Amino acid sequence: MNMRTLNILSKLYYLNPRWLYLVVSVLLLAPMFLPIPNPEIDAAPAAQGVYDTVGRCPDDKVILIDSSWDMGSKPECMALLECFVNDLVKRKKKFVVFSSNVFAPTFVMGVVEPITDKAGYVYGEDWVNLGFILPPGNNQALLVDQLCRDLHALRPFDINSTPLSELPLMQNVKSAQDIHMVYAVNYCPPEQWISFGKSQHGLLVAFGGAAIMAPYYQVYVDSGQLCGLLSGNRGTSEYESLTGIDGMGKKVMMSFGFGLCFIIASVILGNIGFNAARHMRRIS
């Protein structure tokens, strides 16, 4: 390779990264202007596991949602909660939602209420929001354990301070025996759902977490400790494919595609540039 070619290639290494930021931003926005249909995405076994477990929920049991995300993880967790609740109302499953993060209930209401209102779900009969539950001793393990033993003792009121005994749905939901599965949505859902919820109380547990946590939690799916896993926007769009309801997940998948292709190209070109620059240094 002659010096001129090396010189051109080495410029890739010294490229100002601000140009990369600009191109990424433009590429992420591009799908909003281009008439590109939502992609068809095949569901991974982990997403299929969540979907199948929801389908097996009997009428006399509820699905418990631990939604403890806030603004910091909204871009992924909001879509993860939305696709799951959409599925529950579509298949007429009853559910109870709570948060162990003090900031989370506002976000939960923003997602769940519009869906349940649209579906004609009756609060107190088809779904209940317990709001923020303070983990005893600020310890997640104690929260999960006590919630599985006696939910009413841990949280006697719902988010509106209505006693649980007044809510028809909650009269039959008192402990882990009345719960079919738990779906924990958070940036990194607490492992205590696996140790205490699954191993000790025999609950079926599924996680919806940030994509960054996927390699970490996948081992629990393989071992059967988690019945399913939705990770990031990819997990959301897989679940949307299964339910047939297009939502926030699929909307951003094209932007993801554009952005990731560019990043892969940048990594390859950056390496070529790096090697060219090194080679030039050696020659000179």
Next chain:
Amino acid sequence: MNDPITVWAGAIVTFAVLTYLVKDNVFYRVAQKAALGVGVGILIVMTWEQMLYPSWWAKIEKGVFTDRIIRGNILTPDDPLTPDDLPTPIDPSTNLAAAGLDPLPLTSIEIDNGTTHSIDLSSATNIGDVLAAINASAANVTAGINKKQDGIDIVPKRERAPPKTLAVAEVGDGTTAKQLGILAAVEETPWTSALWLLALIPGLLWYCQMSKKWFYLSTPVIALFVGVAAGLAFKDKTLILIPQIGAALRPLNPWLLEGGMAQAYRMDNMLTVLNNAAFLAAMFTTLLYFCFTIKSESRLLRAPMKIGRLSIMIALGAMFGNTVMTRMAFLIERIQFLFQFFNEHILGKIGL
């Protein structure tokens, strides 16, 4: 998202943070420090509002919460009913006559929470009507079916300054409150609730860590907390890791897979065996790589250790890829927010 001040603040702060990509600047630093300050401020308020106030201070200030619950039981001592007669568990639809209340119709009751409120229950035909009438009254209480589902509990509504007293009395010669099992005069909160102040002592002992002289005073509380946390963590890890160890032992014999001996050499079974072999190889070589007590100069170990290192690199690569996915999701959300903001609040306002 519809409140203009929130939207403008969100857009300005997002833009200020993104300016860091060009160069470190004062707008970025102001946004960074404001976020930190606001976060700490909110945390302090929320800790007080959601944790310390309801769990601790409210008990000291207004008395232990449970002291002001009137626990009702339809089976009063004078009642000729036995538990077997009562159609328990009662629910809001339970008919009053079926619940054994006599005479009917009910009359009125009085709830005293500092002010006396009279509640007319004469039109009630079932338990739900009784609860609805009490809850709709100005007494500021919540009535519900009790835990055992054999009576009614009355609790002050949760608010900043709940009443110090709560009592239920008959009106005139009526017997309604007694029939419902809620006839009760609750005295003011006992002085013992002030004992919750003692919780301050172990709390304050934590701060003794900051002084060399008094450090030893903090050790008992630290020991207590570490002991509890260690106990829970030990149980937590045991419950998580034991199934993991079991799941790591994967069969390499196709006869043990789905279909048994008859279909042992099916393509999917062979792929499973290959997958299991790759998994076991990666696991053992990775563990070997971290065995620092073995000398790695040995030729026998050098190759497996290299494979172990390679496995770690592949795992870290997968993690890096997922990190990019997460960060990109955050960026997409912000860019779309800025675009939407620009479209609605700037172009929309000037009519473009």
